[in-house]
Amino acid sequence: MSRQVVRSSKFRHVFGQPAKADQCYEDVRVSQTTWDSGFCAVNPKFVALICEASGGGAFLVLSLGKTGRVDKNAPMVCGHTAPVLDIAWCPHNDNVIASGSEDCTVMVWEIPDGGLTLPLREPVVTLEGHTKRVGIVAWHPTAQNVLLSAGCDNVILVWDVGTGAAVLTLGSDVHPDTIYSVDWSRDGALICTSCRDKRVRIIEPRKGTVVAEKDRPHEGTRPVRAVFVSDGKILTTGFSRMSERQVALWDTKHLEEPLSLQELDTSSGVLLPFFDPDTNIVYLCGKGDSSIRYFEITSEAPYLHYLSMFSSKESQRGMGYMPKRGLEVNKCEIARFYKLHERRCEPIAMTVPRKSDLFQEDLYPPTAGPDAALTAEEWLKGQDAGPLLISLKDGYVPPKSRELRVNRGLDTGRRKAAPEAGGTPSLDAIHRLEEEMKKLQATVQELQKRLESLEETVQAK
Template sequence: MFRRVVRASKFRHVFGQAVKNDQCYDDIRVSRVTWDSSFCAVNPKFVAIIIEASGGGAFLVLPLLKVWQIPENGLVTPLAEPVVVLEGHSKRVGIVTWHPTARNVLMSAGCDNLIIIWNVGTGEAMIQLEDMHPDVIFSACWSRNGALICTACKDKKIRVIDPRKEKIVAEKDKAHDGARPMRAIFLADGNIFTTGFSRMSERQLALWNPKSMEEPISVHELDTSNGVLLPFYDADTNVVYLCGKGDSSIRYFEITDEAPFVHYLNTFSSKEPQRGMGYMPKRGLDVNKCEIARFYKLHERKCEPIIMTVPRKSDLFQDDLYPDTAGPDCAIEAEDWFDGKNGEPILISLKNGYVPGKNRDLKVVKKSNVLEGKLAKKADNTSPAQSKASPHPCTQNEGKLEELLREVKSLRDLVTLQDRRIAKLEDQISKVAI
């Protein structure tokens, strides 16, 4: 049905193209965990991929959440200590997502059917949404300003939750009749976009108004494949990209106010099926080449970037393709959000390309929280004489000294590696000369 509709749209001729092999990331053992996740997270600096490891990745099965601070210029040596450890879930955690506008606010959902909202800056579990989901939570997504959450659950219900009031404000039973997993995301206008399966096992997509969820605004059947459709949404262009687990294609649709509201645009197809997918934020794209989306497709042992481009010949900045987009800076602090305040995303212009600001390290102020037991135990191991002889300024100096020593060690290790490489190259040159 989608292919029969021809309508005017600047995105109708968007085409996808995989990069050359020398621009791919090879020899990556992508995780085989049977979880319908994207397995990949991307920002303009780094690509993070869940990989196979001895034991299968212990952090997936332990009731711990570890938050790590990646150095500005990447890793020189392996990270040994997280910035903070969050404890609260009783089973493995499958969903972790940062608040879109409040600093240090993190949402997690686990196989214990529990959603926890954390203040990562203090290590505290501030809100626990219990008894709302009787079964596994398939997806959880913030609204654009982070005031609400929409979830998709194994009980076939879509729920809209006000997390600070700990209240369900809207829900839809049997949003998709099929037994396979659903996904639900908020759109910029407040509507909800879902993917799921029909009773006949056809893959579906639907659009809902959370103020009136009796009937969908629009619903469409796609095909009979069994791969869960993962939606990736561009709030600037109102384009939704659907990547099916195990598929070898990416379908994309434009959301408008005109019937049928969800308009098919095109499909990118390739030979290899995808095991997961990462999605680059808009500020990480090349605006000079009219790139409007970039995906990082996970193969069995490779990560392949795929670039979506609008075909235009002009070298000028395309204002209609790149309206001001959400930047990395937070509008409000965690404490403000927990006190009931909301903040809209802080927008930035991409006219001259994205220029990263000063790196902001995560600062953890340890209060009386879930970490208290560990801190008390550590304090007990310190003698009274040491405690009296260590005033607060001295502790700060010791912290700075340890940080400098770690940096010196990293530089020393880097120099050692370079020395070895130079010696190896000199040895090869001498052999060639002989």
């Protein structure tokens, strides 16, 4: 019976197609850090990659269309003083990206349209509160300017980026050990975490309460990943006691036994899960191996249906996942990954084979758009809302870039005083420079007089 369900799926023949050589990003030095994040983040405008950098942490941001060989002197985002561990684009502003680093800070950056022409060293805001390295950053899916970060201090902080303040703290009493993964629910009401203490927790962050938890969803000792999927379920990836990789589906109201548990292979790389709520497909990308497996999740047993696997010769160091609004709907593309090799980033399109050129409504239901459903204040006061949906029927046109508004005087003043290259300085900045010039001239004149008087004294002797 289960085979019949899989066979009748419209996604049964989805296939992966790697981009041609001229559509890849060549000569990028991907980070050698052993941290288990994707090292790559993409949106309809940009692709960002965490790179090797001397003297601190840096990541590269390229306009999506700037494929081919990347100049070795290409400008980077380089404000961190230690390696960058995770990056995430804001879902409500395609020019804003957050980064977490070993220097214990989270920084939020604004990328100009068209990409960087000079190295970017000044973040819009620096979020300081962690005492150890920050390995996870994740934006709230529906509330404006709400960002979550998790550090190796076993603390999760939720920030209001607009004020630069940590508005919620989940301390080490909730997670007694290293946090491996954090995922927001679709409406941002809950978070799901996996921890080194072998527990998966579902948490209401505003109350700081653990709603449900599962001890040892996988018997092995290696890291577990957990993500929310549709209908109040979570999906976990981990290892069996015999070090076989596993994927499991759980009902959050009944965590005693999994709805489905499948063993995959004996590879040692952590499986990074990416879930698409529009198609109910979950993609598992093995870090350090060369495969992308995909499964369809249904509401009836056996719940988790294996569809197929994309394989290539070279292993992946990391993986980025394009939001649905950045895909080519006229080619029946339902997902696109950005696979990191040692010195290359390769797009891989997941496509449903169809002959018709017409818009396929069954493949593209209304999807999450770029507008926030709530303000940070509304969410903090207890409101919840699903994403504001848009149709992809006529293709997605990115809105004009929106400035990230930060209410901190220090950061706003710094940004006014340091206009972008090629921009016009403000009148205040010009007046300040004139005042400084006058002071310098007065100092030089004073020193000149002192020098003359010393010369006279020496001559008199």
